[in-house]
Amino acid sequence: MNQLKTYFDDFHVISQDSFEKIEKITTQLNLKKKEELQAIGKTCKTIYFLKKGLARIYYLKDGNDITDNLILENNMIVRVESLFRNQPSRKAIEVLEDSEIIAIDAQKLMNLYDENPQIERLFRKIFEASHVETINRIESLQFHSAEERYKELIEKHPEVIKRVSLKHIASYLGITQVSLSRIRAIQN
């Protein structure tokens, strides 16, 4: 749990008392590689913190599996478009490695917001950071070539290449697996 507190502190420091209130609405999950955390069609009612492991959010387009997002340890896993709109998500979450996860009940968290604005502020800031990341990713997809995007990923998260299959990395970058393979071949 200390790990979660440390994560929180980077965004907004809350009292020990407030932290314990959050602790009370969490549960611990341990998933084995390839297990599903949330299924397509379910409305997101849980916010996950990935203590250890690796996860991805994906969806199907024309029967193809597309990785929408990759999440490394020490990050939140949330299907934002479902949580914020309270609508079923077309996306699923699965872990790509054995993972330890803290699940936070979203409804109970909203209730905590009412009694404790500091908690609301904490999560506001967490999601703001994620919002900024999303915006930066748009810039990358909007006007960088596939090769540039691949290089950017290696630069920022070199470990991802080793831990995630190239199939998933390709769709995450918005290209086909074959195209990624070609780019990698030229690099060497």
Added chain:
Amino acid sequence: MNQLKTYFDDFHVISQDSFEKIEKITTQLNLKKKEELQAIGKTCKTIYFLKKGLARIYYLKDGNDITDNLILENNMIVRVESLFRNQPSRKAIEVLEDSEIIAIDAQKLMNLYDENPQIERLFRKIFEASHVETINRIESLQFHSAEERYKELIEKHPEVIKRVSLKHIASYLGITQVSLSRIRAIQN
């Protein structure tokens, strides 16, 4: 001002008193077509509400003007990546039509957050909606062809095609002007 209240109510209803507190930290701006609202390199310290007109956020990549975002009336104009990180933005804001704008001082708004959690919640929800839009745009850029993206834009915002130059629309869609012209030619 009523227009702003109506806009707010869609996200979270606050008291008349709270609304008046917000009103006190706003100023009205009228800009002529092509005038700049914020310059590149400035840190975003103002949240704008576009009452009337049309605006865009843009930046320069290798000397090319790239439209990052188009904003229609009745929406907020914010350089989120700058506001949330309190860092200088590489992006600028300009209006594409004569526009009426309400400027909200971000620092004073943060102060209001402290004394009134309902105001913080209102803006949290406003930005959450914008976050969701950003995520949906990623999906579009990640795996839809240029032609699909163009059709989506026409579908969702047909008026944009008439009000914004194709040059700006092209870069917004992540393609060149020439490429967009070609796509349009095939359509007819």
Added chain:
DNA sequence: CTTCTTTTTTATCATTTGTTAAAGGAATTT
């Protein structure tokens, strides 16, 4: 209205990325 500037279209060619198929490797299961 005429001139000047900017935007949009068209054409040609180069480059990138997609598609399909096949082969080689790696990992998993039996």
Added chain:
DNA sequence: AAATTCCTTTAACAAATGATAAAAAAGAAG
């Protein structure tokens, strides 16, 4: 260890998009 399945690479060709240049059209300015 062998068999099976899934992942990755390679190759050949197709399709989409980019780059450049020039013409046409539209808009702004005098």
